[in-house]
Amino acid sequence: MLELPEVINIARQLRENVQGKRISYVLPPTKAHKFCWFAGAPEEYDTALRDNIIQHAEGFGIFVEMFFDNGKRICFNDGVNVRLVSKGKEPKDYQLLIGFHDETALVFTVAMYGSIILHDGDYNNEYYIKSKSAISPFSSEFAPYYRKMLVDSKPNLSVKAFLATEQRFPGIGNGVLQDILLEAHLHPKRKIGTLSNTEQDKLLSCAISVLRNMIDKGGRDTEKDIFGLPGGYQTKLSRSALVSGCVQCGESIVKEKYMGGTIYFCPTCQETPDTQQR
Ligand SMILES: [Zn+2]
Numbered sequence: 001m002l003e004l005p006e007v008i009n010i011a012r013q014l015r016e017n018v019q020g021k022r023i024s025y026v027l028p029p030t031k032a033h034k035f036c037w038f039a040g041a042p043e044e045y046d047t048a049l050r051d052n053i054i055q056h057a058e059g060f061g062i063f064v065e066m067f068f069d070n071g072k073r074i075c076f077n078d079g080v081n082v083r084l085v086s087k088g089k090e091p092k093d094y095q096l097l098i099g100f101h102d103e104t105a106l107v108f109t110v111a112m113y114g115s116i117i118l119h120d121g122d123y124n125n126e127y128y129i130k131s132k133s134a135i136s137p138f139s140s141e142f143a144p145y146y147r148k149m150l151v152d153s154k155p156n157l158s159v160k161a162f163l164a165t166e167q168r169f170p171g172i173g174n175g176v177l178q179d180i181l182l183e184a185h186l187h188p189k190r191k192i193g194t195l196s197n198t199e200q201d202k203l204l205s206c207a208i209s210v211l212r213n214m215i216d217k218g219g220r221d222t223e224k225d226i227f228g229l230p231g232g233y234q235t236k237l238s239r240s241a242l243v244s245g246c247v248q249c250g251e252s253i254v255k256e257k258y259m260g261g262t263i264y265f266c267p268t269c270q271e272t273p274d275t276q277q278r
Helices: 004-017 042-049 126-132 142-152 159-164 176-183 197-216
Strands: 023-027 036-038 054-060 063-068 073-077 080-086 096-100 104-110 114-119 254-258 261-265
Touching (some): 004 054, 004 063, 023 042, 042 096, 042 114, 142 197, 159 176, 176 197
Parallel strands (some): 036 114
Antiparallel strands (some): 023 096, 063 073, 073 114, 080 104, 096 104, 254 261
C-alpha cells in the first residue's frame, strides 16, 4: 500500500513525466473489481477528460491527485497502482487507462481495494479531506500538532495505534511505521502514556527523519513507482528483514499479528513493554 513517501514520489514522477500531456482517450475497467470505487460510471471519465491536458499532480496523506486544464481532477488512494507505459505494453487487465496523444498511457490497477475518483475539487470523503488537510511532517506546525495529539489521545493507546490509526497522521501507515519505531527504539505495543519526554521527542524526530529518508530515496523497496521499479529505500523491518536480522544489532526480527496487521520488531532494540523498568 502507498504511504506518504510513495504518494509524494509518484506525484513528483507524474509532474516530471506526464504533466503537459494531452489525453487522447480514457478506457473503463477491462473487468469489474468488487473493491475498486469510481465517482459515477468509469465509462463517463472519457467524456470528462478527453482532449484535456494534465496540468499538475500532488501527493498528500494516502492520496495522489492529478489536475486537468478543464478544472477536473482525478485522485486515487493507497491501494491503487499507477504505471506509465508505452502503447502496446498495457497489461491485459486494468481498472482505468488514460491514453495520451504521444502513444503512452497511464494504467491504473487495484490489488485489494482502491478508489479512482473523478471530481471538481469537491470530493467529500473523510479520508480525502483528512489527507488533504494533514499537516506535513516537514512543516514547523508538525511538532506542536504531534504534542497536542499525544495529550489528546488516550494514554493506553499503543504507539502503533497512535501513529497509524484514526487518520491522526495521514500517510503514516503500518508500513513506514515499522522503521520509525525501530529507529525510535520503541515496541509497537508500547502505551503512549508510558513514554518519557525524551522518548516522545525521539519518536517525533525519528518519524520526521525516517519519512524524509524514504522520500529522498524514492519510496520504500516494498512498493513500486510509475515505471514499476521498487523504491530505493531499503526497509529495515519488513518481510526481508526476517532473513537478514536487525540492521542495528543483528538480533532475529520477530513477526506478529497485531491490530489487524503484521508487526515486525527487534526484541533487543525495541524492548517489549512488560519487561521494561519504569
Ligand atoms: Zn536490534
